[in-house]
Amino acid sequence: MTEGPLEGIRIVDFSHIAAGPYGTLQLAYWGAEVIKVESRTHLDGWRVRDGNRHIEASRPYADHNKNKLNVTIDLKKPQGFQLALRLIAKADAVVENFSFGVMERLGLSDDVMRAAKEDLVILHLQGLGSSGPHRHWVTWGPSLMPFCGMTYLWNLPEQPEPVGSQSSYPDYVVGVHAALALLAALWYRKRTGEGVTFDLAQAEITASLLAPAYMEYLVNGTDPQPRGNSHPDYVPYGCYPCAGDDQWCMIAVTNESEWRSLCQVMGREDWLCDHRFATLPNRLRHRALLDSLIAEWTRGHQAVDLMRKLQARGVPAGVVADGRELAEDPQLAYRGFLVDTHHPYVTHLLPGPVGRLTRTPGRVVRHAPLLGQDNERVFRGLLGLSVEEYRAAVEEGIIA
Amino acid sequence: MESNGFCPLLNGIVVLELADSPVAYCGRLLASLGADVWLVEPPTGAERRRWPPFKGGRPHQEGSLSFAYFHGGKRGITLDLACESGRELFRRALQAVDVVLEGGPPGRLREWGLNPERLLEINPRLVGASITPFGQDGPYRDFRAPDAVAFAMGGVMYISGSPGEPPVVAPGEQGQMVAGTHAAYLVLVALWERERSGQGQWIDVSIQEALAAQENLITSFLGEGKPVSRVGSQHRVAAPGRVYPCRDGWVHLFISPVQSGAWDRLLDWMGHPLALAAPEWQDARYRRAHVEELDEILRGWTRQFTKQELYYEAQRRKIPCAPVNTMADFVTDVHMQARGFFQQADHAYLGTFTYPASVFAVTSHHWSRSLSRPAPLLGEHTDEWCRGLGLSPSEIEALYVHGVV
Numbered sequence: 148m149t150e151g152p153l154e155g156i157r158i159v160d161f162s163h164i165a166a167g168p169y170g171t172l173q174l175a176y177w178g179a180e181v182i183k184v185e186s187r188t189h190l191d192g193w194r195v196r197d198g199n200r201h202i203e204a205s206r207p208y209a210d211h212n213k214n215k216l217n218v219t220i221d222l223k224k225p226q227g228f229q230l231a232l233r234l235i236a237k238a239d240a241v242v243e244n245f246s247f248g249v250m251e252r253l254g255l256s257d258d259v260m261r262a263a264k265e266d267l268v269i270l271h272l273q274g275l276g277s278s279g280p281h282r283h284w285v286t287w288g289p290s291l292m293p294f295c296g297m298t299y300l301w302n303l304p305e306q307p308e309p310v311g312s313q314s315s316y317p318d319y320v321v322g323v324h325a326a327l328a329l330l331a332a333l334w335y336r337k338r339t340g341e342g343v344t345f346d347l348a349q350a351e352i353t354a355s356l357l358a359p360a361y362m363e364y365l366v367n368g369t370d371p372q373p374r375g376n377s378h379p380d381y382v383p384y385g386c387y388p389c390a391g392d393d394q395w396c397m398i399a400v401t402n403e404s405e406w407r408s409l410c411q412v413m414g415r416e417d418w419l420c421d422h423r424f425a426t427l428p429n430r431l432r433h434r435a436l437l438d439s440l441i442a443e444w445t446r447g448h449q450a451v452d453l454m455r456k457l458q459a460r461g462v463p464a465g466v467v468a469d470g471r472e473l474a475e476d477p478q479l480a481y482r483g484f485l486v487d488t489h490h491p492y493v494t495h496l497l498p499g500p501v502g503r504l505t506r507t508p509g510r511v512v513r514h515a516p517l518l519g520q521d522n523e524r525v526f527r528g529l530l531g532l533s534v535e536e537y538r539a540a541v542e543e544g545i546i547a
Numbered sequence: 548m549e550s551n552g553f554c555p556l557l558n559g560i561v562v563l564e565l566a567d568s569p570v571a572y573c574g575r576l577l578a579s580l581g582a583d584v585w586l587v588e589p590p591t592g593a594e595r596r597r598w599p600p601f602k603g604g605r606p607h608q609e610g611s612l613s614f615a616y617f618h619g620g621k622r623g624i625t626l627d628l629a630c631e632s633g634r635e636l637f638r639r640a641l642q643a644v645d646v647v648l649e650g651g652p653p654g655r656l657r658e659w660g661l662n663p664e665r666l667l668e669i670n671p672r673l674v675g676a677s678i679t680p681f682g683q684d685g686p687y688r689d690f691r692a693p694d695a696v697a698f699a700m701g702g703v704m705y706i707s708g709s710p711g712e713p714p715v716v717a718p719g720e721q722g723q724m725v726a727g728t729h730a731a732y733l734v735l736v737a738l739w740e741r742e743r744s745g746q747g748q749w750i751d752v753s754i755q756e757a758l759a760a761q762e763n764l765i766t767s768f769l770g771e772g773k774p775v776s777r778v779g780s781q782h783r784v785a786a787p788g789r790v791y792p793c794r795d796g797w798v799h800l801f802i803s804p805v806q807s808g809a810w811d812r813l814l815d816w817m818g819h820p821l822a823l824a825a826p827e828w829q830d831a832r833y834r835r836a837h838v839e840e841l842d843e844i845l846r847g848w849t850r851q852f853t854k855q856e857l858y859y860e861a862q863r864r865k866i867p868c869a870p871v872n873t874m875a876d877f878v879t880d881v882h883m884q885a886r887g888f889f890q891q892a893d894h895a896y897l898g899t900f901t902y903p904a905s906v907f908a909v910t911s912h913h914w915s916r917s918l919s920r921p922a923p924l925l926g927e928h929t930d931e932w933c934r935g936l937g938l939s940p941s942e943i944e945a946l947y948v949h950g951v952v
Contacts, residue, residue: 152736152737152739152740152743153736153739153740173729173732177733177736206763206766206767206770207763207766209766210763210766257910257911269911275882276886276908277910278886278908278910279882279883279885279886280881280882280885281862281881281882282882284862284882285862285865285867286869287801287867289782289785289788289799289801289867290799290801290867290868290869291869293790293797293798293799293869293870293871293872294869294870294872294877295872295877296872296873296874296876296877297718298790298799298871299871299872299873299874300718301707301715301717301718302708302715303708303712303713303715308780308790308792308797309780309790309797309871310708310709310715310779310780310790311707311780312703312706312707312708312715312717313706313707313777313778313779313780313782313783314703314706314707314761314762315762316703316717316761316762319725319760319761319762320721320724320725320728323725323728323729323732324576324728324906326732327576327580327728327731327732327735328907330732330735330736330739331556331557331580331735331907332556333739334556334557334735334738334739335555335556335557337742338559341911341912342911343556343909343911343912344909344910344911345907345908345909345910346908346909346910347906347907347908348886348888348906348908350883351883351886351888351903351906351908352906354877354888354903355724355903355906356717356719356721356724357718357719357874358616358617358719358902358903359600359612359613359616359719359720360718360719360874361616361874361877361878361902361903362600362612362613362615362616362902362903363600363612363874364873364874364875364878365874365878365889365900365901365902365903366600366602366612366615366897366900366901367600367602367603367604367612370873370874370875371718371873371874373718374718375715375716376695376713376715376716378695379599380599384695386699386704386713386714386715386716388713393776395699395705395713395714396699397695397696397698397699397704397716398696399693399695399696401693405691458687458689458690458691461691462691463690463691463692463693463696464696465690465692465696465697465699465700466699466700467699467700467704467705467714468699468700468701468702468704468705468759469702469705469706469764469768469774469775469776470702470705470764470765470767470768470774470775471768471773471774472702472774473701473702473759473764473765473768474765474768474769476700476755476759477685477686477687478681478682478685478686478687478688478753478755479755479756479759481684481685481686482682482684482685482753482756484756484759485765493766493770495766495769495770496765496769497765497766498756498759498760498765498766501726501729501752501753501756501757501760502729502730502733502750502751502752502753502756503682503750503751503752504733504736504737504748504749504750505663505748505749505750505751506740506744506746506748507736507737507740507748
């Protein structure tokens with residue numbers, strides 16, 4: 148019942164929480180059949196992330212698992228492992244982000260999986276990868292940003308200690324890289340008949356986001372320091388306070404024409420002849436003064452009004468949007484970005500697929516699955532278990 | 548079928564990438580996976596050649612390290628798409644091209660007579676991708692937004708930093724990198740579909756959407772009625788759950804309520820200090836409620852170690868702890884070194900240098916993680932490209948003299 152450009156691709160997804168599921172979500176949006184494996188004794192932790200008591204009422208789970216099928220297998224039981232292997236034998240790709248060694252302990256090593264399906268695409272997605280001297284070391288969400296240099300750099304310059312961002316943002320970036328890896332390997336397999344085994348390290352993908360900073364160190368030998376919201380070569384460039392509580396506008400003037408327009412919007416054409424600000428070198432020299440004068444002005448504006456006023460004259464400016472502003476953003480509304488997945492418990496709108504294709508759009512065709520919702524369809528339908536076999540597996544806690 | 552060369556997953560796919568900043572990472576990803584990517588710069592050079600950092604801090608057309616990173620793996624031609632002769636060459640080239648990447652302001656391609664509909668008429672199998680801050684249509688369509696502005700509009704900036712302090716934009720150009728990754732796999736979706744239908748199509752990616760889809764920002768607001776806000780360094784529920792000072796920097800220590808064993812192991816490591824002997828400290832909620840007292844005690848302890856001492860010993864004791872690495876720390880980390888994430892390249896101006904290579908490490912094949920070539924010198928492959936289109940040396944010379952190539 149898949150529809151869309153990736154129809155016919157089947158992925159068995161053992162991944163939990165954010166990175167892996169966000170990656171397989173992308174393929175699910177475009178029509179791949181993603182079979183998510185959980186069990187009652189080993190739930191995806193995302194189902195209880197917000198402390199919700201009802202495991203089907205999790206917002207993040209509903210968001211990141213749209214379109215997927217769900218089966219429950221007790222992988223620790225030998226027959227559970229066998230059932231999983233039968234499923235893998237019918238799949239094009241397997242995705243997992245357990246701690247290193249877990250798949251092997253479950254019996255699902257690369258060799259075993261490849262013996263079941265020779266041309267399988269296997270994607271391992273550990274924090275530190277599945278090879279290297281520290282591959283068995285433990286990583287978890289909050290450790291990735293400190294480890295990769297992100298926490299060190301993502302700060303205002305004057306801070307006494309690094310703060311970084313408390314978001315799980317790297318998880319999502321890792322997820323989309325995983326989606327790319329899967330499709331690239333499936334493409335390769337179509338041409339050559341060969342499967343591929345990936346050893347992706349979330350730490351490397353996250354570090355890549357800072358690549359120019361890494362180049363600075365690697366080529367010039369200087370260790371980059373946090374810059375906050377300013378840029379050494381552009382002025383005005385920064386996060387300016389607006390009217391109201393905790394309202395901000397990012398303004399980034401990157402050429403003379405935008406500078407002139409800013410002065411005109413502010414009614415400060417006098418600055419164009421003011422020796423302190425007339426030339427770029429002088430503006431850079433008087434950056435702090437200029438910033439404080441601009442901030443005085445921005446404080447008198449609502450952030451959205453400021454953005455519109457400046458953009459109308461070609462000055463790059465954008466509201467520092469919070470969740471409310473995103474939910475009410477007119478551009479996202481115009482694009483139909485939020486969708487109703489008709490989820491029985493998470494009843495509000497959720498983000499839809501990123502990216503529009505002119506002929507074969509991405510779609511939400513079903514809400515995130517309830518636990519075990521597709522057990523019959525997959526075990527009886529796809530794997531061909533008889534009614535008796537299926538009932539026995541349920542009774543023995545293999546389908547659990 | 549073993550190959551001992553570079554990653555060949557996308558071998559045979561030919562990509563023309565217009566040198567717009569929003570598509571740089573997308574092209575790099577495709578190149579790192581083996582696609583044949585040609586960077587199309589204006590004859591005066593891509594804007595990114597003027598972006599820092601520069602080798603030795605000296606601005607130079609071939610010295611931008613940003614250019615060197617993002618355009619590694621690609622060939623480079625110069626072509627003036629603002630003139631009809633240049634556009635005609637571009638159209639001519641399309642027959643042999645699978646993918647076009649561009650990131651200019653919406654409407655620019657149409658102005659040039661190179662809009663998607665026209666290009667798809669020329670080559671109905673073409674797959675094109677456009678990356679812009681807000682997409683090809685809508686009320687913000689014509690807004691100007693360097694990466695920092697798009698990032699602000701995407702929601703992740705607001706939750707980054709400390710309460711009472713301004714929000715902090717992510718370092719670098721993370722908006723275009725996230726959007727570029729979406730565009731890259733969508734190119735493959737379209738190519739996959741083309742196998743079935745024989746037809747290409749066009750892809751429209753918005754940087755704002757790529758960011759707004761993340762981090763449960765919208766869902767938290769719609770579900771709870773108030774937006775997520777900045778929390779600073781301290782984690783919402785975990786204590787310890789922040790950075791702690793060391794002799795040579797900081798580490799991040801994090802024991803979540805579900806990791807009961809880790810707290811006992813930490814006490815053990817600390818030698819069961821009297822200050823934390825009371826049984827209440829076992830309760831994660833108590834720890835969080837008394838976090839200031841807890842942190843003062845912990846700081847006194849962590850201060851005596853270096854980052855590496857704490858990190859290594861914590862891993863040995865299975866306590867969640869990670870160093871707050873600088874770039875230098877990460878590069879010299881023995882695990883990262885062993886994995887081959889950093890590779891060397893040779894470039895005519897930059898010399899031999901080390902760079903972060905492909906993230907697509909593979910264990911089933913012996914493929915190098917290096918990119919297949921360094922970033923191109925300005926116009927390095929123009930001649931080759933023109934000859935491939937059937938132009939004679941005298942035609943190429945005339946085009947060069949006129950600044951068309």
